[in-house]
Amino acid sequence: MKAAVIRFPGSNCDQDCHYVLAHHYRIETDYVWHKESTLSGYDLVILPGGFSYGDYLRTGAIARFSPIMKAVSDYAAGGGLLLGICNGFQILTESRLLPGALVRNRSLHFICENRHLRVENNDSPFLSTTEVGQVLNLPIAHGEGNYTADEATLAQLEASGQILLRYSDAAGNVSPETNPNGSLSNIAGITNASRNVFGLMPHPERACDPRLGSTDGTFLFDSILKTLGVTADA
Amino acid sequence: MKARVTVMPKKSVLDPQGVAVRDAALHHGLPEVRSIRIGKWLEIDLDDSAASDPNLEARLHEICKDLLSNPVIEDYELKLEA
Amino acid sequence: MKARVTVMPKKSVLDPQGVAVRDAALHHGLPEVRSIRIGKWLEIDLDDSAASDPNLEARLHEICKDLLSNPVIEDYELKLEA
Amino acid sequence: MNTAVHLPQDPEITPEVIAAHGITPDEYERIEKILKRKPNFTELGIFSVMWSEHCSYKNSRPELKKFPTTGPTVLVKAGEENAGVIDIGDGWAVAFKMESHNHPSAIEPFQGAATGVGGIIRDIFTMGARPVFNLNSLRFGPISSKEEATPANVRHNRRLFSGVVAGIAHYGNCIGIPTIGGEVYFDESYEGNPLVNVFCLGILKHEQIARGAASGIGNPVFYVGAETGRDGLAGAAFASRELTEESKQDRPAVQVGDPFKEKLLLEACLELLATDAVAGIQDMGAAGLTCSTCETASRGGTGVEIDLEKVPKREAGMTPYEILLSESQERMLIIVHKGKEDIVRAIFEKWDLPHAEVGVVRDDGIMRVKAGDVVVAEIPARELADEAPIYHREATPRPAPQPLEVIPPADLQSALPALLADPTLASKEWIYRQYDHMVRIGSAVRPGSDSAVFLVREANKILAATSDCNATYCALDPREGARIAVAEAARNLACSGAIPLAVTDNLNFGNPHKPENFWQLRESVEGLAEGCNAFDIPVTGGNVSLYNESPAGAVDPTPTVGMVGLIEDESHITASFFRTPGDAILLLGDLGNEMGGSHYLKVLHGRKAGVPPKVDFTKERALHDTLRTLIREGLIRSAHDTSEGGLALALAESCIGGEGEAFGAEIDFGTTGLQPEVLLFNESQGRIIVSVDAAHADAVLAKAQESGIPARRIGQVSAASSPLTIAADGRKVEWAVDDLRRTWSGAIAECMSN
Ligand SMILES: Nc1ncnc2c1ncn2[C@@H]1O[C@H](COP(=O)(O)OP(=O)(O)O)[C@@H](O)[C@H]1O
């Protein structure tokens, strides 16, 4: 298996994602510079977190026009697994590869802390090793993680089980009190209709090393490897 | 020549910044404020050569829709000046 | 009644956002762009009672200076509408 | 030497113009002697920034010589380059430093703090190091008020505080360097003159150390990074004056930072430094192009000639004076090996950054600035960079603090919550939640504990870092206060399982022309030096910020210490919070009895008085060594030093400070004979509260006593949400830990939501 981490100017979780794949999972992983225009031979493509183009204008708005994004959307259209984390999620919504948009946190503050997330649906390559209702503990770190979409879009997401993660408490209760950023319906991560593109605000790559507190991020990467039929030697 | 663009959050979309600023204004000597909505104001300076292109306005609308605003959450208004 | 305020980075102050957006526009179908400056656009909705206060405009200027703009690096413009 | 021309647009050099540049008549004479003629206007501007306190340390340099700067691990000494470099083993090294941005933050808190962060990061990657984490040390006027309507000054302090935190978050988060710790104090003395000290640490291999020297005659000089605009004109000179009402008019001195550009610059410079193209590299900080040009020439023992027409500019019509003194951010000067220019161009093209060959290294020792064919400045580089006048200022001691006669009592039940609700002692989560403190996947101990602990993956090393300074102690006794700052930092590191490696410091003081202020500076420096010598750790560098005054007077002397330590094995990583009910709680060190300068007096009785605690370095070192030994033997579950608020506060923090549920604790000090307020809240040094498996308690006590450390068992950890009880001398007080946590964790947010 081979993975790609796309580097936009201003990406800053690219090295972390690369580290987890290459060192923790020992997967062959390339950095792909945003000025490249082709993307071939990859089984997983990650749009990492960070502040692509300084988050200027809107988060993800300028990165969406990077030359590599045409290849990324072709890759997704061909069914390839595409994971957008934090700024990567923002780029995916700006590119319309995922519906809705991510706007400023309700508090207007950047928020960095661990959060509980309830698995709403495990029928995807990204969370197949989890149980529905399972609660994950993952870090968030964002200023614009407030998911918004119109009613029709939300209804569609609900109806087809595209909402994969919601902000909850440790027991899995989802309520306004467990919502860190004002996100519509506590949404923390969604997939597209064909379930091969996943965007989420939390950072699974920051939760793969027991020394950092939580290893719940491994559920996500384990699921991806399982889908691809790879046994990790981590 | 110049183009001016305003980009505003759609009425249906929550504008947390606008709400925060309204609350602050309420407490700072403006009790009459009912709502504040905050958007962007862009001044675009164009090379005069642009004026000769009959498609200029259409191209600017493209940019407004694709780059300067996100139609999922925002509306824009474009004004061209000589 | 309504007030509209534009807040712009001062001419001499770096506007990194404007520069980044100009570069993006240059590459995406607007080669004629010379510069883009980006500021804020605020629509303030006021209770009609405000209209009767002769000091309203002065109070709005206060708010513009203290809250809506940062006079160290920004200029603002205020327009009142009935 | 040629005479640089007088440009038609420039003012004549009059005594008024000279004075407006902050240059004294004596200094002007010295300039004429160096030039062997009169300076033109541009040259006068160059001298004024290079000879400002900020760049030349003319008032503090003789004092700074008192710091220990050598040692077996020192690879680059303080002052030699932009930041010192310390060996951490296996071919790896760290470069770290602290820097102030006090005055810019007073005028424009968000941008002032943001550009401070940008500046210190550049200092670190200029050394060839990859920045891995940041700290910040902040001081503001009070943000809490008991009055019904919040007074204007408190509102202003809040605005400064929230702007500074947002600015630090903006820059650090965007560039992707975690801010993993720091400190913040709120005190009247900082009203109108906040302190914003920022720290950055980078990691590098020994052979990657980059130098800021213009070497190799004929080598081209490149300018890379952001274009030059009229930003922060003469900011260095601005930082070297007192803040007055008029200085609010100095507004153009505020610069706007672009962390996105700095991220690109960082990656491009590290990519370039990995090639063999670079002969020397220097960031453009205070005094921008001027400082980098003459300093690289001076270090290289060479001359540098640049042409301002080739400098990338943001605005049209800038004069040579403006270009040379601009403090536009995110710029670097690079001396390139001749023939390797294309490597530089290719890398900076890749990262979409402006770059230009602007000059050449010469053998004449001259900093020569041209605008096309016209020579606009011509100054001997070494004299300009290194021969600023040195002043030995007059020092007058302040009256010694008077011992307290009686310790006023308080209701013990409400005293602890009152202390926990004081913004200086309350949880700092409101701050560090806004900082990305987890990027780079290394934060093994996050902000909130005594020290932050960071796994540096590329080097397979574990570092701990802390910043400390209790300026109330320094105000009462600057020497002792500075000694305590070092001891507390070392103690915080010991509590995390780390061995101190080195120190950086930031000296924040008032106007040095006032003999009492200068005395405070001198005492503090000597105190810091004593501390560093006692712990055998070198000073790698730092920063001096003088003229921290507002109309109400000077700030409390604030010699901030940033200390970095090494943790040898991941099993040694220790945090401050109780972990397991049933664990025994031990006190290493004495019960203590010093109440002078305590937070108890300040918060509950509104007094900043008394003789501050004394630190005994021999005892302190023995305590730290013993704790580390116990940690190595796997006997310690948590370790927390006692500082502000004394034993009661430290115990409460160990109960409520962790990420999970709050634990209770049952504490019994037995018979002490101390006034209860003194027992609970005294701030004597050299004390650490540890929790250990109850089965090991006796062994730990015996080992501590063997090493000559007083040690006693004072209680045990109880189940989550059970109360904290403290008994002594036949009295007992009980607090609900969930209430304590609510008070402590919400205090700052509550101030800020009003
Ligand atoms: N400005 C700040 N930025 C980030 N973390 C901070 C800041 N101020 C305090 N903290 C964190 O809060 C915790 C408590 O700080 P402090 O009370 O100064 O600790 P101590 O007294 O042990 O030195 C520490 O972990 C510290 O790193």
Ligand SMILES: [Mg+2]
């Ligand atoms: Mg401590």
